Amino acid sequence: MPLPSSYSPNYFSIDDILATQERTPCKFLLNVPKMGQLNPSAAERDLKAGTSLELPLWLVIEMSAGRQPIITPELPKVFRESYREILKADACAVDLHKYSLHFYEVGSYVKHFDRRGDVHEILLHTFKTRYRQLMDLADNSVSDPSVQHSLDTLEKRIFVASHSARTKLNSWLIKSGSPLEAAELVVNHKKRKRVDVDDMK
Amino acid sequence: MYGEKAYALVKECANHENSLPPYNASLVQEVSNEIRTLVEENQEDAQTSTEETSDSGSVVSTIRLRHAAVKRNLRCLMAYHYNRLRLLRKMRWEFGSILPADIKSNLSPAEIEWFAKYSRSLASYMRSVGDDGLNLAVDLKPPKSLYIEVKCTVDYGRYELNDGTVLLLKKDSRHYLPRSECEELVRQGVFEHIL
Known part of the structure; x- marks a missing residue:
């Protein structure tokens, strides 16, 4: 069970940890002794200034901060100009899941690498355009299950939440009394057992 | 690359959102x-x-x-343990104070100890509320009637009610019982509530 939000920098948030593992290209400004192993294409002991590498976000953020940055970060591919144009044209037609599993989370980190604020705008634009479609999906999810696969993690979470809210509202409108139910984890536990038994046969 | 193993650990948590995988001590x-x-x-x-x-x-x-890598590894370790404990706490409320054996076998010794301690403090808190204690795990939804109809989903065996009557709970048998007596069993998946 992950923590509900990763927007405030939540130390324990699993989503945030997964998002900061995504790689982004960057360039070294200083020599870093003894760190040649980070660059798989060279066998030198030291990491030379000017090397370009793809490193995880958590390292890039840490190393580019402070008074004396060691690396300059660059934007990952999906946040560059050409991809931004596609999102600007029609964000709803895009398979965001393929772009990045944590599109918005990664975006809100890398937007600081872009001084002009284009990434910031495109994130907002993408979310606003896709939100309407997302709500429509959640209310009428019977239609086509495959559309769910084009959502990124945040969107999927919103989808699941709003879908269960809609189902609850519907059942309340029809019966107006809610039955006692088995706890969520108990139901899950039973389902898993059934699978295990099938495996043994 | 640094932090890969720690990432695998967190990934394990993420892949099992509603169940506890075995504690990955190694x-x-x-x-x-x-x-x-x-x-x-x-x-x-x-x-x-x-x-x-x-x-x-x-x-x-x-x-x-290197220091950045240390910080990252620490964060992953903390998140792994913290999120497991959160799930364990939820299990205390949903399964009751006794965990199914297969879940218990997935816990580390420290987690088992934590669970016992949590159960104990929860129980002593529930005893301290009101005059003679209050079970916080029942009446999660507002009751509409004193008696409800339930269907048994498993062969549970004998079950004694508060007034001393002994029921034999067989699979697919139906009962008309006081709500307060069977709510816990419904939560544990033994009964199914029929409206």
């Missing part, structure tokens, strides 16, 4: 070894740095890089 050990190595290397470099700052840049950047 991976936890490997991550703590990685942290220890990094810290030792840093201490070594910090002591020798004054002599060789010349040719290939300062070791300060190396130390910073």
Whole structure:
């Protein structure tokens, strides 16, 4: 069970940890002794200034901060100009899941690498355009299950939440009394057992 | 690359959102070894740095890089344990104070101890509320009637009610029982509530 939000920098948030593992290209400004192993294409002991590498976000953020940055970060591919144009044209037609599993989370980190604020705008634009479609999906999810696969993690979470809210509202409108139910984890536990038994046969 | 093992640990949590996978003691050990190595290397470099700052840049950047990796590894370890405990706490409310054996076998000794302690403090808190205690795990939904109709979903065996009547709970048998008596069993999936 992950923590509900990763927007405030939540130390324990699993989503945030997964998002900061995504790689982004960057360039070294200083020599870093003894760190040649980070660059798989060279066998030198030291990491030379000017090397370009793809490193995880958590390292890039840490190393580019402070008074004396060691690396300059660059934007990952999906946040560059050409991809931004596609999102600007029609964000709803895009398979965001393929772009990045944590599109918005990664975006809100890398937007600081872009001084002009284009990434910031495109994130907002993408979310606003896709939100309407997302709500429509959640209310009428019977239609086509495959559309769910084009959502990124945040969107999927919103989808699941709003879908269960809609189902609850519907059942309340029809019966107006809610039955006692088995706890969520108990139901899950039973389902898993059934699978295990099938495996043994 | 640093932090890969710690990432695998967190990934394990993410893949099992509503169940507890076995406690991965060996991976936890490997991550703590990685942290220890990094810290030792840093201490070594910090002591020798004054002599060789010349040719290939300062070791300060190396130390910073390693330190970032240490911080990351720590964060992953903490998140792994913290999120497991959160799930365990939820289980206390949903399964009751006795966990199914197959879940219990997935816990580390420390987690089992934590669970017992949590159960104990919860029980003593529930006893302290009101005059003669209050069970916080029942009446999660507002009751509409005193008696409800339930269907048994498993062969549970004998079950004694508060007034001393003994029921034989067989699969698919139906009962008309006081709500307060069977709510807990419904939560545990023994009964199914029929409206």
